[in-house]
C-alpha cells in the first residue's frame with residue numbers, strides 16, 4: 001500500500017486538535033485555490049470545485065480555511081463552500097479571515113485595512129456568503145505597520161470579542177503575527193489558532209510556534225507545501241532546497257515530495273495543523289493521504305537538517 005491509497009487513508013489518520021470548542025482533524029483544507037487565482041486565464045470549474053469540497057469532507061476533513069477576499073470575477077470561495085456543504089454538518093469548522101478586504105474588481109488589490117469598528121461588516125459579509133448563522137473561527141489577518149494606521153492588534157481583537165459575545169462568531173484566531181502580537185492578542189481574548197506562513201524550508205516563525213505550543217493554541221501554517229511545488233506560489237521562486245533529501249524519503253515511503261512536506265509539518269507538534277489548498281480532486285486526495293505518513297526519527301533528523309534557504 002502506498003501513500004496514494006486514498007480509499008483507506010482519510011484525514012482521521014492525522015489525529016485531532018481542538019480549536020475553541022471544536023475538535024478537528026489536523027489535516028484540513030485551504031479554500032483559496034477553489035476559484036482559480038486572479039492571474040489565471042479562466043476561473044476554475046464551479047462544479048469541480050464543489051466536488052473538491054464535498055470530497056474533502058467525505059474524507060474526514062472538518063477544518064476549512066476561507067476568506068471573503070478569496071474570489072475572482074465570477075467565483076467566490078465562500079459561495080462554493082456554502083453550495084457544497086449546506087446544510088453544514090455540525091462537526092465542520094469553517095475558519096475565515098478578516099482585516100484585509102478587496103474591492104469588487106477581480107484585481108488582487110487590497111483596500112485599506114479595517115479599523116476595529118469595520119470588522120463587524122466583514123464578519124457579516126462572511127456569514128452572508130457562506131449562508132450560516134454564525135462563524136466557527138475568525139482569524140484577524142494582521143500585517144506589518146498597521147498599528148499606526150488602523151489601531152493595535154488588541155483593539156481589533158477587542159472588537160472581535162464583542163462580536164463573539166453578540167453571537168456572530170465562536171472562536172477568535174490571529175494570522176501573520178509576531179510572537180509579541182500573539183501574546184498581545186491572547187491577553188485580550190482566548191486565542192484559538194494562529195495562522196502564519198511556515199514549512200520545512202520556511203522556519204522563521206519558530207518563536208511563534210513555540211509560544212502557540214506553550215499556550216495550547218493551534219498553529220496552522222499556510223504554504224506548508226507551496227514551496228515544494230515549483231511555481232505554486234506565483235512570483236515565488238521554485239524552492240529546490242533539500243529537494244534530494246525530500247525525494248529520497250518520499251521514495252522510501254512510496255509518497256510524493258509534497259506529501260513528505262505535509263507530513264513533516266504535522267510532525268512538528270500535536271498543535272500543528274495543515275491546510276493544503278487545491279482545486280484538483282486528485283491533489284486533494286494525495287494531500288489528505290499525507291496525514292497517514294509516519295516519518296521515522298531518521299527521516300525527521302534528515303529533514304530537520306535541511307538548511308532553510310538564505
Ligand SMILES: NC(=O)c1ccc[n+]([C@@H]2O[C@H](COP(=O)([O-])OP(=O)(O)OC[C@H]3O[C@@H](n4cnc5c(N)ncnc54)[C@H](OP(=O)(O)O)[C@@H]3O)[C@@H](O)[C@H]2O)c1
Nearest residue numbers: 030031032033065175222223226232276277278279280283
Ligand atoms: N493567512 C494568510 O495570510 C494566508 C495566506 C495564503 C493562504 N492562506 C490559506 O492557506 C491555504 C494554503 O495555501 P495554498 O492554497 O496556496 O496552498 P499551498 O499549500 O501553498 O499550495 C497550493 C498550490 O499547490 C498546488 N498543489 C496542491 N496540492 C498539490 C499536490 N498534491 N501536488 C502538486 N501540486 C499541488 C495547487 O495547485 P492545484 O490547485 O492545481 O492543486 C496550488 O498551485 C490557502 O488555501 C488559504 O486558505 C492563508
